[in-house]
Amino acid sequence: MTHSAVNLTAFSAEQIRKEFPILQTRVNGKPLIYLDNAATAQKPGVVIDRMNDYYRNENANVHRGIHTLSQQATTDYESTRKKVQAFIHAADEEEIIFTSGTTESINLVASTFARTILKPGDEILISAMEHHSNIVPWQMILEEKGGVLKVIPINDNGELILDELDSLLSSKTKLVAVSHMSNTLGTINPVKEIIKAAHEKGIPVLVDAAQSIPHFPVDVQDLDCDFLAFSGHKLFGPTGIGILYGKKALLDTLPPYHGGGDMIKTVTFEKTTYNDLPFRLEAGTPNIAAGIGLGSAIDYVNSIDWKSAVAWEHELLTYTTEKMLEVPGLRIIGTAANKGSVISFVMKSAHASDIGMILDQEGIAIRTGHHCTQPLMKRFGVPATARASFAFYNTKEDADALIRGLLKINDLFG
Ligand code: C6P
Numbered sequence: 001m002t003h004s005a006v007n008l009t010a011f012s013a014e015q016i017r018k019e020f021p022i023l024q025t026r027v028n029g030k031p032l033i034y035l036d037n038a039a040t041a042q043k044p045g046v047v048i049d050r051m052n053d054y055y056r057n058e059n060a061n062v063h064r065g066i067h068t069l070s071q072q073a074t075t076d077y078e079s080t081r082k083k084v085q086a087f088i089h090a091a092d093e094e095e096i097i098f099t100s101g102t103t104e105s106i107n108l109v110a111s112t113f114a115r116t117i118l119k120p121g122d123e124i125l126i127s128a129m130e131h132h133s134n135i136v137p138w139q140m141i142l143e144e145k146g147g148v149l150k151v152i153p154i155n156d157n158g159e160l161i162l163d164e165l166d167s168l169l170s171s172k173t174k175l176v177a178v179s180h181m182s183n184t185l186g187t188i189n190p191v192k193e194i195i196k197a198a199h200e201k202g203i204p205v206l207v208d209a210a211q212s213i214p215h216f217p218v219d220v221q222d223l224d225c226d227f228l229a230f231s232g233h234k235l236f237g238p239t240g241i242g243i244l245y246g247k248k249a250l251l252d253t254l255p256p257y258h259g260g261g262d263m264i265k266t267v268t269f270e271k272t273t274y275n276d277l278p279f280r281l282e283a284g285t286p287n288i289a290a291g292i293g294l295g296s297a298i299d300y301v302n303s304i305d306w307k308s309a310v311a312w313e314h315e316l317l318t319y320t321t322e323k324m325l326e327v328p329g330l331r332i333i334g335t336a337a338n339k340g341s342v343i344s345f346v347m348k349s350a351h352a353s354d355i356g357m358i359l360d361q362e363g364i365a366i367r368t369g370h371h372c373t374q375p376l377m378k379r380f381g382v383p384a385t386a387r388a389s390f391a392f393y394n395t396k397e398d399a400d401a402l403i404r405g406l407l408k409i410n411d412l413f414g
């Protein structure tokens with residue numbers, strides 16, 4: 001992705017951050033500096049207000065009621081499906097399935113698609129940098145079916161070693177599941193290339209877009225992915241709502257996921273017939289407020305200058321990386337050539353949890369630990385890292401405060 005053509009002076013993170021109420025607050029007596037966006041992003045006021053408005057003025061169940069409020073709630077909730085379709089450029093509205101988040105989206109594919117097709121000895125291919133959500137559901141179904149998990153290795157920069165892809169894609173491979181952007185390393189993976197290679201052998205691909213979706217445009221038709229999963233809460237929307245995109249031809253073949261209301265056409269004690277897509281895969285009352293909130297978050301993201309936002313995050317990444325490399329004893333884990341705005345690091349002077357605690361006293365929120373990527377920690381020979389992750393509302397002043405905090409840690413522990 002090129003960033004040079006964008007006029008960054010016209011993009012004002014200072015202006016944008018005013019729209020996020022929590023970014024005006026103080027933590028431990030200091031102005032909040034929020035650098036834990038990979039865990040969850042903050043929500044603009046419009047999203048919070050929209051959800052409040054639903055509960056105050058519109059609250060009703062969806063898809064069921066003939067009364068005005070239910071009709072209104074259904075229209076508003078379903079409008080999010082259309083917004084998501086446009087946002088990721090899906091060919092059909094029925095390809096958008098509401099779930100509770102990335103984790104549930106992946107589990108849905110494991111419980112339906114993988115459960116149907118896997119035979120003993122079959123393989124699922126993932127990568128060495130996957131989040132536990134894109135490892136464990138596959139392990140569970142492979143254990144049940146007697147299959148094998150295969151892993152694309154990574155180099156010391158945290159980039160996939162794609163030379164090995166061809167030999168890893170065998171006649172036994174039934175699915176490839178790979179992250180678009182690593183939550184721990186920031187690496188942006190060449191998923192389009194992986195999808196092309198897998199498709200040449202007739203193998204479908206699931207993309208874990210939990211981290212990519214808030215940072216750059218994702219076009220499912222351009223990628224040609226078969227499934228794609230993401231969470232609303234990382235896209236400046238609420239928790240409890242996520243998306244599974246699937247190609248219609250594939251989704252049509254899936255058995256139901258959960259049984260219950262909304263996913264049926266007719267029920268008798270002898271036999272149940274199932275609803276059409278997308279409802280067949282969405283049993284029970286959904287998280288209506290969160291669905292409506294996600295629609296509002298997509299409207300919000302569509303209203304900002306996306307190209308400049310992408311470029312600004314890249315600028316923040318470069319700026320912060322350069323300054324961090326000047327901090328004595330600090331090592332960055334994840335130095336891929338193509339990286340999103342996530343920086344994992346370790347320090348000689350302090351353990352990751354100490355780094356997190358000292359920064360917290362300064363009002364700076366980062367994440368510490370294994371980031372739900374324990375195999376990746378093992379690969380890099382570290383028990384944990386500290387991780388600063390940026391969104392377009394972060395500023396260079398935020399980065400400067402982080403660096404001051406890290407230097408203070410060296411003074412305290414060094
Ligand atoms: N990563 C992080 O701090 P859920 O929890 O379902 O919204 O998302 C799971 C998930 C799946 N894949 C990737 C690449 C992710 O980064 C995450 C969530 C957060 O890194 C919380 S562990």
